[in-house]
Amino acid sequence: MKKKLIVGNWKMNYSPSQAEDFFINIEPRIDNSKFDVVVCPSNLSLDRISNILEDKRVMLGAQNVHFEENGAYTGETSASMLYSLKVKYCIVGHSERRGYFFESDESVNKKAKKLLEYDIMPIICVGETKEERESNTFEAKISKQLEIALKDISEDVARKNVVIAYEPIWAIGTGLSATLEQASKMCEFIKSEVKKIYNSDKLEDIKILYGGSVNSKNIIELINDDNIDGALVGGASITDEFIFLVNCLD
Numbered sequence: 001m002k003k004k005l006i007v008g009n010w011k012m013n014y015s016p017s018q019a020e021d022f023f024i025n026i027e028p029r030i031d032n033s034k035f036d037v038v039v040c041p042s043n044l045s046l047d048r049i050s051n052i053l054e055d056k057r058v059m060l061g062a063q064n065v066h067f068e069e070n071g072a073y074t075g076e077t078s079a080s081m082l083y084s085l086k087v088k089y090c091i092v093g094h095s096e097r098r099g100y101f102f103e104s105d106e107s108v109n110k111k112a113k114k115l116l117e118y119d120i121m122p123i124i125c126v127g128e129t130k131e132e133r134e135s136n137t138f139e140a141k142i143s144k145q146l147e148i149a150l151k152d153i154s155e156d157v158a159r160k161n162v163v164i165a166y167e168p169i170w171a172i173g174t175g176l177s178a179t180l181e182q183a184s185k186m187c188e189f190i191k192s193e194v195k196k197i198y199n200s201d202k203l204e205d206i207k208i209l210y211g212g213s214v215n216s217k218n219i220i221e222l223i224n225d226d227n228i229d230g231a232l233v234g235g236a237s238i239t240d241e242f243i244f245l246v247n248c249l250d
């Protein structure tokens with residue numbers, strides 16, 4: 001079985017010194033033989049965490065990037081800056097960025113391509129609102145998000161270097177996780193859509209994560225599902241609960 005991936009998205013929490021203290025506290029307790037483990041602190045804390053990532057037990061991720069190489073983009077961070085801090089993964093198109101900062105599918109695609117130029121794996125988030133689920137338009141929405149996000153990314157690169165996260169917006173930060181059946185079905189659907197986009201069965205290997213109120217109560221059933229290749233975790237990644245999540249397999 002391929003190693004699954006657990007990503008902690010710390011969002012806008014912890015100052016650099018708090019982030020360092022938290023990381024130093026959890027890192028020795030992470031058994032990375034079970035999962036690949038990534039933590040995504042705020043950009044301000046990346047440097048500190050990068051300096052104490054000793055033996056690659058845990059990999060570093062970022063929460064966002066700008067798609068231009070450099071220049072007059074006040075407040076933004078480039079892929080080359082992330083690369084210089086040994087960042088290996090970067091979340092793109094999180095629903096909080098799409099919702100609060102008006103990120104479009106097109107900008108998600110540009111960001112993913114820019115990250116790939118720097119060997120940083122984009123974790124492309126897709127997902128529907130409660131209304132879209134209830135009106136049964138969610139599959140069409142996610143197909144469109146995928147099609148645009150993966151535009152001009154080759155099949156081989158997508159297979160090896162892109163991660164997709166299914167994150168139903170109604171499940172994020174609400175404590176209301178998707179059911180195992182919903183999460184599994186959507187991860188399966190996403191994989192089949194990606195295969196369709198590339199018209200290829202080789203995309204079987206692409207990792208599809210589930211995110212949305214993952215916690216110590218639901219992780220085991222989610223992670224044991226064949227369609228779910230890992231988890232993108234918000235709230236439970238900034239407390240000791242994360243230790244349970246990353247060590248949860250026997």
Ligand code: PGA
Pocket residue numbers: 009167171172173174175211212213214232233234235236
């Ligand atoms: P949550 O966040 O685990 O707090 O629901 C998940 C995410 O935003 O990726």
